[in-house]
Each structure stands twice: as structure tokens, then as C-alpha cells.
Amino acid sequence: MSINPPFTYAPTRQRAHPRWVTPVLVVACVACYLWLMLIAPAPRDAMLGEWGTVPAHLFQRGQFWREGLWLRPLTSLFMHADWLHLVGNMLFLVIFGLPAERALGSRRFLFLFLVGGAFANLVGAWTLSGQLRPIIGCSGAVSATLGAYLALFPRARLGLVLPLGLYFQFIRVPAALLIGMWVLLQLLFTWAGPGFGAVVWWAHLAGFGFGIVFALVSRGAVERRLRRQSD
Numbered sequence: 001m002s003i004n005p006p007f008t009y010a011p012t013r014q015r016a017h018p019r020w021v022t023p024v025l026v027v028a029c030v031a032c033y034l035w036l037m038l039i040a041p042a043p044r045d046a047m048l049g050e051w052g053t054v055p056a057h058l059f060q061r062g063q064f065w066r067e068g069l070w071l072r073p074l075t076s077l078f079m080h081a082d083w084l085h086l087v088g089n090m091l092f093l094v095i096f097g098l099p100a101e102r103a104l105g106s107r108r109f110l111f112l113f114l115v116g117g118a119f120a121n122l123v124g125a126w127t128l129s130g131q132l133r134p135i136i137g138c139s140g141a142v143s144a145t146l147g148a149y150l151a152l153f154p155r156a157r158l159g160l161v162l163p164l165g166l167y168f169q170f171i172r173v174p175a176a177l178l179i180g181m182w183v184l185l186q187l188l189f190t191w192a193g194p195g196f197g198a199v200v201w202w203a204h205l206a207g208f209g210f211g212i213v214f215a216l217v218s219r220g221a222v223e224r225r226l227r228r229q230s231d
Contacts, residue, residue: 021106022097025113026090029138032078033086051075052134055125073118073125079136092142095158096149103152103222104215112148116210117141124203135200140207147211150179152222183208 036044053076058069080086101109120140128135149156156175183205190201 019098019101019106021110021113022093022101025097025138026093029078029080029086029090033080033083036079048079048134048136049132052079052136053121053125054134055128055131057132058122058125059129073121074114076121076134076136077114077117077138077141080138081136085137089138089142093138093145096142096145099156100145100149100152100215103226104148104218105222105225108218108221112144112211112214113138113141116144116147116207116214119210120144120203120207121200123206124200127202128200135203139199140203143204143207144211144214146179146182147208147213148215149211150176151212151215151219 036047039047051072053072058072060069080089097109097113100112104112117138117140120143121135124135124140154176157172158175158178159170159172186201186204186208189199190205
């Protein structure tokens with residue numbers, strides 16, 4: 001994967017700060033998943049219902065703050081339904097999270113993941129108000145990472161391996177094209193509804209929009225940080 005950064009800055013001899021947030025988030029999600037898998041099914045379902053984002057509970061009058069339900073959009077980010085759900089989110093988080101964290105800085109990227117993911121879960125819960133099935137997983141937070149990546153690296157190109165018969169062809173495709181196709185699919189799935197699985201498609205779109213806005217608002221701070229590193 002090659003990246004064309006939107007910022008121009010002079011090379012520096014200073015060692016770049018390590019990107020620690022993305023690996024920590026991956027470890028946290030994997031550890032939480034393994035821990036849940038070691039629990040018996042009945043207690044596991046109870047745990048998901050207790051710490052996941054349950055739309056029917058979230059917007060009960062007066063309960064959001066008093067019952068501590070405001071934490072659920074955050075805690076649910078680290079829970080996943082199955083290993084495919086986990087692996088898919090972690091793969092996208094590593095591919096797009098590492099360059100986004102490098103540009104934004106670790107603390108700002110952590111804010112993007114947590115607040116963007118919580119916002120996405122809230123929007124998803126609002127679209128499913130009355131549902132008792134919990135919303136879990138960090139898909140909304142990963143979508144926020146995708147949005148930030150697109151805003152930060154609009155001209156980036158991603159490497160793809162295409163199977164052509166008995167051979168494989170490596171090509172580079174504009175990231176904006178691939179992400180745009182992903183957004184189009186999310187829009188189509190919101191129209192198709194639950195026929196394509198128990199996925200909160202609106203949470204993906206809300207997280208994606210949050211990431212774009214956050215990256216654009218942060219551009220000035222990112223440029224100042226990169227200039228300080230090059231001094």
C-alpha cells in the first residue's frame with residue numbers, strides 16, 4: 001500500500017512517535033472476544049445484553065445518565081459476535097488505522113476511534129429504537145477510521161491482488177474508489193434492510209461521516225504537529 005500524504009513537510013531526523021493506539025485496540029478487541037468465548041453461552045448472552053448497546057434501553061426516559069447507559073456505546077465497541085466479525089474489523093483497523101494514527105497522532109486517533117464509534121452506535125440505536133438485540137462490535141469506529149483516512153489521504157492508492165486463472169495480478173487502485181464503492185454498498189444495504197444480515201448499516205455511515213468531519217477539522221492541528229516534528 002502506498003500513501004500520498006496531503007501535507008508537505010521536510011524530512012526530519014527525529015524518530016517518529018510509535019503508533020501504539022492501533023495495536024492496543026486490536027489486542028483489546030481480541031482479548032475481549034477470547035474472554036467471551038470462554039464463558040458459557042447463557043452468561044455470555046447476558047454479558048452482551050448488559051454491556052452492549054441495546055436500543056430499547058438506551059433511550060428510556062431518564063435512564064441514559066442515571067443507569068450509566070451512556071457507557072454502553074463505548075463498551076460495546078470491544079465485543080464481537082463471531083470470529084469473522086472480529087477478523088474483518090481488525091483487518092480494516094490495521095490497514096487504515098496505522099496511517100491515520102501516524103497523521104493524526106495517537107491521542108487524537110484514540111479520540112476518533114472511541115467517540116466516533118460511540119456516535120455511530122448511538123445513531124444505529126436511534127434507527128433501531130425499540131429493538132432488544134444489542135449492537136456490538138467496532139464497525140462504526142472502523143468506519144470513522146475509513147472516513148478520516150479518505151480525508152487525510154484522498155490520493156492514496158491501495159494494492160490489491162486479483163486472481164486471474166492460475167495467476168495472481170498485483171494492481172494499485174485509488175483508495176477513494178474502493179472506499180466510495182464501500183459507501184455505496186452501505187447505502188444499498190440500508191435500503192435492503194435485514195435481508196443482508198443483522199448489521200446496523202446506518203452506524204457504518206454515521207461513523208464514516210464523523211471520521212471525515214473530524215479529519216477535516218483536525219487538519220490545522222495535524223499540519224502544526226508535523227511542522228514541529230520537522231524542526
